[in-house]
Amino acid sequence: MKDRNVTGYHAVRWGEPIIYELGRKGRRGFVIPRVEAAVKAKAGDVISSVPEKMRRKAPPEWPQLSEPEVVRHFIHLSQQTFGVDSGINVGVGTCTMKYNPKINEALARSPRITELHPLQDEETVQGILEIMYKLQEWLCEISGMDKFSFQPRGGAHAVFTNACIIRAYHKLNGELDDRDEIITTVVSHPCNAAAPAAAGFKIVTLYPDEETGYPDIEALKAAVSKRTAGMMITDPYDTGIFDSNIAEYIKIVHEAGGLVAIDQANANCILGRVVIGDVGADLCHFNLHKSFSTPHGSCGPGSAPIGVKEELAKFLPLPTVEFDGSKYYLDYDRTHSIGKVAEFHGVVPNVVRAYAWIMTMGAEGLKETSEVAVMNNNYLLKKLLEIRGVSLPWGKRHPFRMQDVRLSLEKLKEETGIGIDEVNRRIVDFGVQRCFTSHEPWIIPEPFTPEPSETASKQDLDRFAEIFRQISTEAYTDPEILKKAPHNCAISKVDLTPSSDPKKWAMTWRAYVKKHR
């Protein structure tokens, strides 16, 4: 077994205890700032000012640790986490795992940003407002929209915000009761269905044509009606296919009286190539944590500014950032605004990071980004297609893809019994990040979706393809090794039964202790 297992990699394996198992009674990791005697004396017995029934009887049962123990514990946990800086992440499609420049990090962590309160007097925050305003202008240039809001804190949140704007638009026109349907496509990100549903819309889902990979024009024509509030789709799709019908869709939906919002989470491949506002879209959003290089932060905080055309600008969340020719200010006085979708002004440090990135890249760098991201993707695609068991749905019609590509291991599964689950548990034995599969439903069997982005090197792509080849060989010759994988990671295969068993699941240590001790 051991011999077959050699991959040249082994993850750090600390066997790190849960923090509740660490520490000892009486230790502390932080000393509270002093309270002066005069303050105490004048304040009086503050605890007694709270009625007994509202006074906590015992402090929370947190672990008791010293500072060095806390640091070591979390350093161990960080060492058992695989980021973009840790190694090859080219398998993680839809996520645009590009390099996050260190200078942007240094700038975003300046006290000149971190120590700003969102409600400070405008004259004390002119610098940050200027950055927000300028980034807004740049995003307008890139998207063809007229105005942006940075309030949404993630891509799905942006889609929700756009759904709220569509709702407000039809409400103002007195049509909301009739127009209650949002059309989407099944290959669009799931938030394009989930978020408008949360905003109270019914969802109509179009399926891709067998030959083209995107819905037929006729299917959309059949779907639109007086009930259509709008269309919310991702373009390009996670399949890596650019929907060539996009301009036609927009026309059809507009003629039916609906609005069109394009989820530009996959914009990395069209920067400086397609300006979606010019194509006719009414709303869009970008994920700064994807295309614009802000770090993913282990799953947030992200930032997903929404952009809209002039006629929808009045609906944007409060406040907007404005410039009167001499100073920047926040405009709260907007009658038709949808109000707030989150508190304050969004994840502002990411606005600064994205501003720095665009400035570093310049217009030429943005185009280069999309060009190399797409070249890298097609290079890896070709390499992967040379491997036994790998196939490309819609491959005849679309041999080249955009930022990512959705491939299938259907053939491998049929021939060896090994599918994407086993491959994903094995690939991490080689010191690379696993592949993204697909959101559900899996309209492609045994799917996987690589996306190299522009910051992967040719050596990374060659190495990744080589690992995939080795795994394919293992599937045909030695499938047991895949079934038992992983072997070289921080832990072995986990027991998934607590996931769906209320008697076993434990989302907190206190629940674990009650159920299992």
Place this chain on the structure above:
Amino acid sequence: MPVHQYIPNSAPEIKKEMLKYLAVKDVEEFFVDIPEKIRLKKRLQLPHPTPELEVKRNIEALLSKNKNCNELLTFLGAGCWPHYVPAVCDEINSRSEFLTAYTGDVYTDLGRYQALFEFQSMIGDLVALDVVSFPTYDWATASGDAAHMVVRTTGRHEILVPKTTSPERLSVIRAYCERLAEIKPIDYDPTTGQLDLRDLRRKISSRTAAIYMENPTYLGFIETEGEEIGKIAHDNGALYIVGVEPLSLGLLTPPGEYGADIVCGEGQPLGMHMNFGGGLLGFLASRDDERLVSAMPHRLITITSTQHESEWGFAYTLPKRTMFAAREKATTFTGTATVLWAITAAVYMSLLGPQGIAELAEAIMQKSHYAMKRVSEVRGIEAPIFKSPHFKEFTVNFDKTGKTVHEVNKRLLEHGIQGGKDITKEFPQLGSTALYCVSEIHTKVDIDRLSAALEEVIK
């Protein structure tokens, strides 16, 4: 385009080699699916590529136009509060593994999963509930999520909220609930600010999905009838949601012990810098009830075992309920959340420990009470308005000074002081009133400086 420092394959030789392998003459061939008529034909009007040093100087010059809270003595709170951030918090959230990871599974990202489980666990102990979810954007969206949960769980479409609720959060709840539930305001006692139980009993009915209450309230005082309010909710078959500021729970009874079914709140005080409002971190907790767990709008991590006896493993609970699997039938639409901040909060709570949070809560309270007393000694100023116990925030009324909050704050700024939030528009019935926040970072000297400046300003 010259070779770019972030793009390894922008080197011409490599590009040539890769294109040759692909049997392609020009990269434009890859873009064949983009119809000609929608391709951009011109250069974007953006800056030219800029070297790092110039970028740094440019942005630093812009940022130096700001006056931050190290330079300005601030008394702002209202949902984002100045607290001390221990150096360890920034050390851990700067670790590039945590910073640059995203959504790997437990085999590559064990540390991320474990830190999240520890975050969930410590929030659970803090609020005294057994289920805590993945973190979310902020308190406001967490309360919007809670609203969706109660509608789904009870099948009822009305949520009662006290009129003292944060208007900013209420605006988000309304955006989340339009076409889903009606938001009905409940009166408060004008003297104490406490939720008016008679009005609550009058308005609650079999249509009520839940009561949502904030404790401490937006206006800074503590709702003392938490248990009774929960009882009224439950007697009417409704659920009970409590929104909390976490540090207050070092001292206040956790909502799980006075009947809350769901707790939401703002985690920013747990080790996050204010970041112009970008440091927010919402949390959401519930009883360990299958119905509530099924309606939980976020991912949930459960602890589990592995094939090896001594190992801890982690997995997602009921993954099929999330939008990733259920699309429009999902209970949620949250994808990218705020995990870096949740990890930071776990670090902060570990540092603080049980004794630390109790001491911190008391210290904050002592300082804010000192401030209330000092400020109300200034002639014409009343602080706080409400006769109730307060935590770290309190109302300051200027009616008798004849000055507006706007005027006072502009003058304070000349003294290098940022006064409390002007809530005149949000609560017109309170007259010329500001919401002040005093935390552990404020010293006696700071507070005395404020009170001296106020004397000067309202003269």
